[in-house]
Amino acid sequence: MRGTHRTTRTPGARTRRVLAVVVALLALQLGSLVAPAYACGCGAMIPSKDQRIGVDREESAVRWDGRTETVVMRFNVHGDAEHAAWIMPVPSRAGVTLGDPALFDALDRLTEPEQRDRFHFWPREGEWPFTEDHGDGVGAPAPGAAPGVGVVGRERLGPFDVARLTATDPGALGGWLRANGFELPERLTGALQPYVDRKWEYVAVRLAPQEEGAVLDGELTPLRITFASPELVYPMRLSRLAGTPQTLGLYVLAEHRMEPRSPIGGDRPEVTFAGRIERPEGAVAALAGDRPVRLTVLEQRFPHPERIDDDHHLRTVADTPYRRVEYTDRLLTVAGGIPVWLLTVGGGALLAAVTALLAVRVVRAGRRRAGTPAGPDAGVRSAA
Structure with a gap:
């Protein structure tokens, strides 16, 4: 007979396992503190030392007319950083x-998915009879430039030192x-060497809340950058410095x-909307005309x-x-909300009953035409 083998763990072994888990968790936490660098699609965003910042979402609207490109960026961030900086070539x-x-x-409203109803015949979970719930459906002066660096300008724009x-x-x-x-x-x-080789310029931005002691958190004011470009290009190379998926x-x-x-x-870029805007209005018209x-x-x-x-x-x-x-699944109904399946099932049962009744009547009528008595004792009386 095959025996049962049991492994007995000593208190010392259990203690060592718990300590290993604790050490691993601490290592993860310390790693996030000593390497608090994040990147966004337009460049590298770095907080001050011993502080953390994360970019929950970066969105950019780009307008290009064949000669001039305008990029409007909006960041949604979290963390405890009072200051952070990024650079865009x-x-x-x-x-x-x-x-x-x-x-x-405004752009979100223009590109909302089309809403359509999709009907199904048989009831699903949450629909009768599977439920009884029928609820309602200031600019700072630019210091002298170091050799190899030219300062075109420096200004304060809201929370940005540019x-x-x-x-x-x-x-x-x-x-x-x-x-x-x-x-x-x-x-x-x-990482900047390829841009220096191509003689690009740079927009360096330091993010600092205007309120004393405030941290960078939530949705930041968008920043608008305009430059001449013979092609539509969106700078991404510096995002290879990011330590987390982007x-x-x-x-x-x-x-x-x-x-x-x-x-x-x-990953392969996904197109989620493509269409012609006939009459741009408001903020969209201010960008696109x-x-x-x-x-x-x-x-x-x-x-x-790192593969960028x-x-x-x-x-x-x-x-x-x-x-x-985007489809909304609905039960197929008629006449003010009566499920079609119910009519079909009920109608089928009624049709079967009527068919059976008609069949009985046809049989009886046939017997009468043949002269065969319909009563239960008809055969006995005939024999007598």
């Missing part, structure tokens, strides 16, 4: 202003940023439907940010419209 001299907070809400810079040396650019309150990591220097949402307003040329190391424009909405995930190897270069594709559809 741009291909030419940039102008920076505050964006309209109403822009993204510096517009040129650079011929990534090391000098990193040194200037750290010397002027933009606490960015040393490893950023190497998500990018892009609203692209242009003459035609626009899509990325490649996934640049992320009041003439008809094509709007394309893109979503993309970067599970492994380029910026997004968008190209014109066929102007095929697309809108997501």
